[in-house]
Amino acid sequence: MSEAAYVTVSALTKYIKRKFDVDPHLEDIWIKGELSNVKIHTRGHIYFTLKDEHARMQAVMFQRQSSRLAFKPEDGMKVIVRGGISVYEPSGSYQLYAKEMQPDGVGALYLAYEELKKKLAGEGLFDDRHKQAIPAFPATIGVVTSPTGAAVRDVITTLKRRYPLVKVIVLPALVQGENASRSIVKRIEEANAQKMCDVLIVGRGGGSIEELWAFNEEIVARAIFASAIPIISAVGHETDFTISDFVADIRAATPTGAAEIAVPHTTDLMERTKTAEVRLTRAMQQHISKKKERVLSLQSSYAFRFPKRLYTQKEQQFDLLYQQFQSQLTGLTDRKQRQLERNTYRLTALHPETQLKQAKKRYEERSNQLARSMNVQLKQLHSQFQTVLGKLNALSPLQVMERGYSLAYKDKELIKSVDQVEQNDTLEVKMTDGVLTCEVLQKRGERK
Numbered sequence: 001m002s003e004a005a006y007v008t009v010s011a012l013t014k015y016i017k018r019k020f021d022v023d024p025h026l027e028d029i030w031i032k033g034e035l036s037n038v039k040i041h042t043r044g045h046i047y048f049t050l051k052d053e054h055a056r057m058q059a060v061m062f063q064r065q066s067s068r069l070a071f072k073p074e075d076g077m078k079v080i081v082r083g084g085i086s087v088y089e090p091s092g093s094y095q096l097y098a099k100e101m102q103p104d105g106v107g108a109l110y111l112a113y114e115e116l117k118k119k120l121a122g123e124g125l126f127d128d129r130h131k132q133a134i135p136a137f138p139a140t141i142g143v144v145t146s147p148t149g150a151a152v153r154d155v156i157t158t159l160k161r162r163y164p165l166v167k168v169i170v171l172p173a174l175v176q177g178e179n180a181s182r183s184i185v186k187r188i189e190e191a192n193a194q195k196m197c198d199v200l201i202v203g204r205g206g207g208s209i210e211e212l213w214a215f216n217e218e219i220v221a222r223a224i225f226a227s228a229i230p231i232i233s234a235v236g237h238e239t240d241f242t243i244s245d246f247v248a249d250i251r252a253a254t255p256t257g258a259a260e261i262a263v264p265h266t267t268d269l270m271e272r273t274k275t276a277e278v279r280l281t282r283a284m285q286q287h288i289s290k291k292k293e294r295v296l297s298l299q300s301s302y303a304f305r306f307p308k309r310l311y312t313q314k315e316q317q318f319d320l321l322y323q324q325f326q327s328q329l330t331g332l333t334d335r336k337q338r339q340l341e342r343n344t345y346r347l348t349a350l351h352p353e354t355q356l357k358q359a360k361k362r363y364e365e366r367s368n369q370l371a372r373s374m375n376v377q378l379k380q381l382h383s384q385f386q387t388v389l390g391k392l393n394a395l396s397p398l399q400v401m402e403r404g405y406s407l408a409y410k411d412k413e414l415i416k417s418v419d420q421v422e423q424n425d426t427l428e429v430k431m432t433d434g435v436l437t438c439e440v441l442q443k444r445g446e447r448k
Contacts (some may be wrong), residue, residue, distance in 0.1 A: 009092070017087035020094060026085035030114075031096065032104060035077045040066075046073060050081060050096060059083070059096035069101060078104035110209070113216055116243060120218075125225045126246045132230040134250060134262065135198050140167040141262055142197035142229070144187045147172040151205045151234070151255040158259035166263050169196055175204035180214035185223040192228050200227065201258045202244065203234030215242040224248055234258030406431045408438075418445055 007015075020026055033050040040046050044063030049056050059081065073079070083098040102110065120126065141159060145152050147170055156168055171191060174183040184202065191200055202224065204212070214220065215235045224231050224247045233248035234255040245251040252258035298304055348354060407430045408415040415421060421440050429436040 010089070013087065013089050013092050017089060020086050023085075028082065028084060030080055030082050032080050033078075035073055035079055036075050038073050038075050040073075046098075048073060050079075057096055058088075058093060059098050061098035061101065065099050071103060073101065080104055113209075113243070116216065116218055116221075117246065120221055120243065120247065125221065130225065132249045134230050134232065136264065138166060138198035138263060140169060140197040142169045142171050142191050142200045144171045144173050144184060144191070144200060144202045145204050145255070146175045149175070149205055151203060154254075154256045155201060155234075155259045158256050159263055162260065162265045163263035164266065167197075171196075175214060176207070176211050177214075181217035181220050184214060185219050188223045188227055188231070192226075195229075197229060199262050200229050200231045201234055201252075201255070201262060202231055202248070203252070203255050203258060204236070205255065206236040212236055212242055215244040217243075220244055221247045232258045232261055406436075418443055 031050060033052050036049045036051055036056075038046065038048040044066055046061040046066045048059050048061075050059050051057070061083075080102050081096065081098045082100040083096045085094060085096055087094050124130065143152060143155050145155070152170060156170075159166055159168055171187040173187045174180040188200065188202065191197060203215075206212075212235055215233075221243045224233070224244055230249045232250045232252055233242070233245045234252040234257065235242045235244055236254075241251075250261055252261050409428045409430065410421055410425060412428075413420075415427065421427065421443065423440050423443055425440045427438050427440065429438055
């Protein structure tokens, strides 16, 4: 079979992966489902399964995205996940690479946010090809924000500290409330119409989604997109993302961060200028020297001069390693066989049938021992009984009666004295072989 008649597993998997990666329908998609098998790695990555009644798929959200979640994903939670579908080559399975995750049943503001985001993205407002470069050394910077907030003070302080040559123009605008979006648009259009500055910083400090909503309005997004002046969006804190952030030429995590992006630091410029020539010269010299050494090394290398010998040596090394592998495999098999025999012997000794036989043997031995002990005990008790019985017989009234004595009873009461009876009383005289009924004819007493 020729090499062209088949492909490797790796090649086929790469081909399928490329098919997934170039499909625009799988590049950015929202999926609704239930979480299961959620595992949060120590590095912050989240691995989970997204499923519904009829299917399931593997998914992963890396630490950079998972750190922005406002909740902890748990098994059984209904969610809406945004991400792209691709193939994980080592296992050859497709999976979702999650970028965002929200609990199912999000509020109207978030849905409106996502709807507008999708709409503007479809129109190309977020495309990098529309992004303008920020001037390296701007002369004037405009700041569209509230004139009384902490954000404007932070921006001005940072700009003057880093680049004292820059001129700062504050364009006061409402950044919260019903009229905020129109106020922001008006200032952006005014700056463009009068060509006031080289860079615009548009933003405010952090807040709730309602407080930041002016920067999610469509008119603000379109004004930023239409601006001929490059715009840096600086809305809220690091984890806050608005529509303005996606449309702007650059997004800054905070207003202070926007100021740092807008201008260079004079100290850095001076140091870079002083060291640039030295570093460039040194780098070129080192590069040329390394290339020369590399060429000389290749020319004198053993592989370059004797490629066949190197191939033969590698074959011998392979044979040696294969023999070592076979030897280790045989040794491992023997050890496992001996271990199996030991375990079999132990299992046999611990088998219930073996245990039962041993218990039965112990039972028989102890039964015999108990029988012997009982026989000895019975003989001893029988001997003691005979001794006591002899003593009782010696003291028994019956034995006395056998020598000619008898017992007299009156009304079933034993007569011990003549005073207990009167003449003509009826008595019962008990003898060894029977009872006599007698009548008292005469009573005589004897002196003691």
